[in-house]
Amino acid sequence: MIKQDIGEYKHIWIFVEHKDGKAKSVSFELISKARELAEVLGCEVHTFALGKKVKHLADEVFRYGANKFYFIEDNLLSEYKTEPFRDAASYLIDKYKPEIVLIGATTLGRDLAGTIATKLNTGLTADTTGLDIDKKTNNLLMTRPTFGGNLMATIFCPDNRPQMSTSRPGVYKAVEFSVEGEVVEESFKFNKSNYLKTVIDKTLESEEAVNLNFYDVIVAGGLGMETKENFKYVKELSSILGGTWAASRKAVQMGWAPQTRQVGQTGQTVHPKIYIACGISGAIQHQVGMKSSEIIIAINKDEEAPIFEIATYGIVGETGKILPAMIDLFREKIKKER
Amino acid sequence: MHLLVFIKQVPDASQVRVNYNTGTLIREGVPAIINPFDKHAIEEAVRIKEKFSGTVSVITMGPPMAESSLKEALSMGVDNAYLLSDRVFAGSDTLATSYALWAGAKKIIEEKGDVDIFLSGKQAIDGDTAQTGPGIATRFDIPLVTYAIAIKDIDLKKRTIEIVRLIESGAETIETTFPCFITVEEEINKIRYAPLPYLIRAARATIKILNTKNTKIDSSKCGLKNSPTKVKKAFTPQKRERGEMINKGSMQDTLNFLYENIESTLKDMGKI
Ligand SMILES: Cc1cc2nc3c(=O)[nH]c(=O)nc-3n(C[C@H](O)[C@H](O)[C@H](O)COP(=O)(O)OP(=O)(O)OC[C@H]3O[C@@H](n4cnc5c(N)ncnc54)[C@H](O)[C@@H]3O)c2cc1C
Ligand SMILES: Nc1ncnc2c1ncn2[C@@H]1O[C@H](COP(=O)(O)O)[C@@H](O)[C@H]1O
Numbered sequence: 001m002i003k004q005d006i007g008e009y010k011h012i013w014i015f016v017e018h019k020d021g022k023a024k025s026v027s028f029e030l031i032s033k034a035r036e037l038a039e040v041l042g043c044e045v046h047t048f049a050l051g052k053k054v055k056h057l058a059d060e061v062f063r064y065g066a067n068k069f070y071f072i073e074d075n076l077l078s079e080y081k082t083e084p085f086r087d088a089a090s091y092l093i094d095k096y097k098p099e100i101v102l103i104g105a106t107t108l109g110r111d112l113a114g115t116i117a118t119k120l121n122t123g124l125t126a127d128t129t130g131l132d133i134d135k136k137t138n139n140l141l142m143t144r145p146t147f148g149g150n151l152m153a154t155i156f157c158p159d160n161r162p163q164m165s166t167s168r169p170g171v172y173k174a175v176e177f178s179v180e181g182e183v184v185e186e187s188f189k190f191n192k193s194n195y196l197k198t199v200i201d202k203t204l205e206s207e208e209a210v211n212l213n214f215y216d217v218i219v220a221g222g223l224g225m226e227t228k229e230n231f232k233y234v235k236e237l238s239s240i241l242g243g244t245w246a247a248s249r250k251a252v253q254m255g256w257a258p259q260t261r262q263v264g265q266t267g268q269t270v271h272p273k274i275y276i277a278c279g280i281s282g283a284i285q286h287q288v289g290m291k292s293s294e295i296i297i298a299i300n301k302d303e304e305a306p307i308f309e310i311a312t313y314g315i316v317g318e319t320g321k322i323l324p325a326m327i328d329l330f331r332e333k334i335k336k337e338r
Numbered sequence: 339m340h341l342l343v344f345i346k347q348v349p350d351a352s353q354v355r356v357n358y359n360t361g362t363l364i365r366e367g368v369p370a371i372i373n374p375f376d377k378h379a380i381e382e383a384v385r386i387k388e389k390f391s392g393t394v395s396v397i398t399m400g401p402p403m404a405e406s407s408l409k410e411a412l413s414m415g416v417d418n419a420y421l422l423s424d425r426v427f428a429g430s431d432t433l434a435t436s437y438a439l440w441a442g443a444k445k446i447i448e449e450k451g452d453v454d455i456f457l458s459g460k461q462a463i464d465g466d467t468a469q470t471g472p473g474i475a476t477r478f479d480i481p482l483v484t485y486a487i488a489i490k491d492i493d494l495k496k497r498t499i500e501i502v503r504l505i506e507s508g509a510e511t512i513e514t515t516f517p518c519f520i521t522v523e524e525e526i527n528k529i530r531y532a533p534l535p536y537l538i539r540a541a542r543a544t545i546k547i548l549n550t551k552n553t554k555i556d557s558s559k560c561g562l563k564n565s566p567t568k569v570k571k572a573f574t575p576q577k578r579e580r581g582e583m584i585n586k587g588s589m590q591d592t593l594n595f596l597y598e599n600i601e602s603t604l605k606d607m608g609k610i
Contacts, residue, residue, distance in 0.1 A: 019506070080505075082472075082482045107506050111484045114432070114472030123433060123566030126467040141570060146465055148351035151363055153572045160566035173606065196518075197481045200500070201511035214506045216607055242609055259525050260487070260504075265352045266374060266524055269466070273607055274600065285352050291578060295603060297596065303583070312581040313596055322589065329593050333601075334610050 006099070009161035012038050013098035014066065015089070016049040016057055017108055023049075023057050026104035028174035030167055031064040033131060034102060035177065037140070040133040044068065046098065050088050052078035058183045065177035070096070070184045080108055081197050086115040088188045093120060095186075098162050100140050102131075105166035107211050113166045123157035124164040129171050129271075129292075130154075139163070148269070148288035170216045170273055210244060210260055216273045217243025220263055220290070223250040224279015224300060224319050231256050233323035234278055240330050243272065248280045264289035279319040282307025299323070339392030339494070340451050341383040343416070344439055344458040344474065345376040347400050347407040351463045361574045372407045375459025377414075379522045381529045382489065383457050384415035390494060393417040395450055397442050397548075399427060399435060405545055412540035413532040420446055424549035429562025432465075436473025441555040442548050443474070454516040455499070460485055460523050468521070475519035483512050484521045 012034040017024040027047070034045045044067040049057050051073065058069040070092055076084045089112065093101060101116075103109040105127045117124035130143030134156065140163040143154045157163040212218060219238040221231055231251075238245040247257035249264060263270055265285040275293035280286060282298070282305055290296070291310050298311035299322050308314040315322060350371050355364040372380075383394045396411045398404045399422040408419035422442040430438060447453055456475070461468035468484070475482035488502040490511060497516040502509050504523060532540075550557050558564060586592045604610050 082484075086476070107485060107504060110468050111472065111482070114467075114469035115476040115482065117433065117469070118436060118473040118476040121433070121566075123431065124469060125567055126432075126469055145575065147349075147354050147363060148463060148466075149575065150351070150354050150356050151572055152575050154570045155567050156570050157567050170607075194479075197483075197512055197514045199510050200513050202505075203508045203510070210508070211504055211506050217609075241604075242607075265463075273603060288352050292575070295600060296578075296581070297600075308583065309580050310578040313599060314581065314583045315592060315596065316583065316585065317589070322593075325589055326593055326596075329590075329597060333597055334604075 006159065006161045009097045009099035011043045011046050011098045012041070012100040012102065013093065013162070014045065014047045015101070015103040015109065016047050016054075016061060017104050017106060018049065018051060018054065018057060021053060021056065023060050024104060024106065024169075025174060026106060026167070026169035027061070028064045029169065029172040030102045030104065031061060031066050032175045032177070033167075033172040035065045037100070037131060037133055040135070041138060043099070046070065048089070048092055050077045050085055055183070055185070058181065062179050062181035063176055064174060065179050066181055067179060068182045068184060070186055072186050072188050074188070074190065076190050076192065076195065079199055081195065081199070082111055082115055083195050083197065084190055085112055086119060087190065089116050090119040091188045092186060093162060101162045101164045103164070103166045105168045106214065109166050113164060117164050120162070122160040122162060122164060124166070125155040125157070126166050128165045128167050131165065131167065140165070145292055148265070149292040168271060169214070212244060212246055212261065212263065212268045212270045215244040217241040218246050218263070218270055218272045218274070218293075219243060219276045219278065220246040220248065220280060221251055221256070221278045221319075222248035222280030223254065225251065225256065226279070226320060228254070228256045230320060233319070233327060237276065237323060237327050237330065240327060240334060241274070243274070246270070248286050277307050277311070278323060280307055281305050282310065339387065339390050339455070340453045341386060341392065341394045341455045341457065342443060342446060342453045343376070343379045343383050343394065343396045343411070344456070344470070345380065345396050345398045345407060345411060346373045346459070346462045347371070347398060347404040348373045348462055348464040356574045358574060358577050370403065370406070372410055373459050373462045375461060375522060375524060377529055378524055378526050379457040379459050380411050380414050380416060381527050382522060383455070385527060386455065386489070386492065387415070390492060393450065395420065395446055397422055397439065397446060399423070399439055399442065408545050409540055412543045413537050415536045418446070418450060419543065419545045420548050421545050422548045426550055426557040426561045429565065430560055431565035431567045432467050432469040432473055433567070434560050434565045436470050436477060437559050438555055439470065440474050440477040441553055445548055445553040452517070454497070456517065456519040458519070458521050460521045471519060471521040478517070478519065481514040481518040483514060483518060486520045486522045487525050489526070
């Protein structure tokens, strides 16, 4: 492997992901985390955005403490497609040589990061939940769960730059810290004939297609919801909490929820801040998909249910009674606080 | 039509246990399986082949024992199976793995002709990185479509394909051209039982071994030493302790107590 001259790489870069001109909160979370790391490294936090119209995002990133905002605006970037985004991002990174590049571990971010790292011939650590600086070497230490959350690994990238990581949304706290930042407009000459993909249709917010990982609160129902009708409680509670709803495999098999909402070994792996398991026994195949959630609340009528082994808070009782009361309580509390 | 599927043999993650005393994984007796997502990639390739005719090749990089996964792939209707196996590959990270698999795929193309559709799983359940597919696609410089949940249409004349993929807020349908690289989600299809003719053929089929001698793989780009990322340490996460069972007599008190306990988290999240 050819060793790079890693000394010329400086500053931490954050990819600003946005949707319809609105930045995703993970971008601010990463800026805040990067500020901590930058303090140790003695460098700055820079951001970059790609899109048809993104210049206005500068104000937002400066509000969270980014020192610089690079952007490329182009019609080709009007909606996300891997290849033009990859090429524009690689161009910027190659030109400015940041020592660290952080990207949110969203669907988009994980699609993009692997292609950029390959282009730049550098290391990438996916889906990290911890970032630190090794004080001796100034290397970035990136910690991530593997083996379905059974093992944690701390990865570093000693000889290649930039050090790249996709980081899970919701891990770091976005803290406002106003900075007078600098805006730098860049342009990239796309070779249009290279891009052979068209988006011909989008179904948004469909019940069927949902990326559960995007949500910080997930309310999941299992066979203990007893009827399809009762799933309305699961959905309602999730909407009051600004999250989404999910299901166990048995609930999916009953036809109470689409397979896309299944959590577990053969469904999606999720790590929300709050996971509420309603009438779910907590079989190992279900647990591997959710046990790294920060707070697990379990409601089950069987006090011996295995879900209670991993639950932060357990309530023994009937879902059909507890959920309606919980919905009333949360609705009232959340209204009051607002 | 020629389809090439990348499959990985993995330990069944749901059966891996943690020894909290030693801080290690207990892997004894844990069966090695085809990564579940990759099985759906095989199934999809075979279905496309059955509909449009053609051949399906699979490749796996791993130790000799990965042969059993290739046999299983053959029994699902795959025509050619390749095992990319060489000591120099040991310890490769995703950059080195995607390099080796790309070089291995080029050898298969030499032998069996151009590939129209490359498929892989969305991610491997042992590492969960989801980087290998995008890495290979980038090396071939072909369109990448990740998180596919359905193949809607293939037009052999125009050499185009319509794919539905998951995005954060729903799904989108992408049209792209051959050759392309697709990484698949589980819901793309249901795996069928292996039909008898496939089983018989699988029993007879031979598996081709690819290594640094019979391919043009540059061993200075493979293996632990040549991987940019290194593991500094591995440790078991804190054991999830059995938490608190809340029972405050009345349901109202129980729920109020629960709310008080999570109130600050809800505040931090900006929910209240
Ligand atoms: C290869 C394989 C892969 C699998 N993958 C997955 C996966 O991805 N995801 C997944 O979820 N499962 C998966 N499973 C299935 C898993 O083993 C369990 O069967 C499943 O998770 C059970 O779903 P459940 O908890 O809803 O149902 P059950 O296990 O039947 O549990 C229902 C629970 O509800 C409680 N209950 C019943 N009535 C009420 C009530 N009125 N009020 C309160 N509580 C009540 C019961 O006490 C019980 O604990 C997989 C299995 C295999 C073999
Ligand atoms: N050693 C390997 N051999 C063949 N395919 C692999 C290998 N590693 C990863 N893949 C493919 O790449 C996908 C993503 O793997 P990963 O990047 O490890 O999550 C898997 O689902 C496989 O299809």
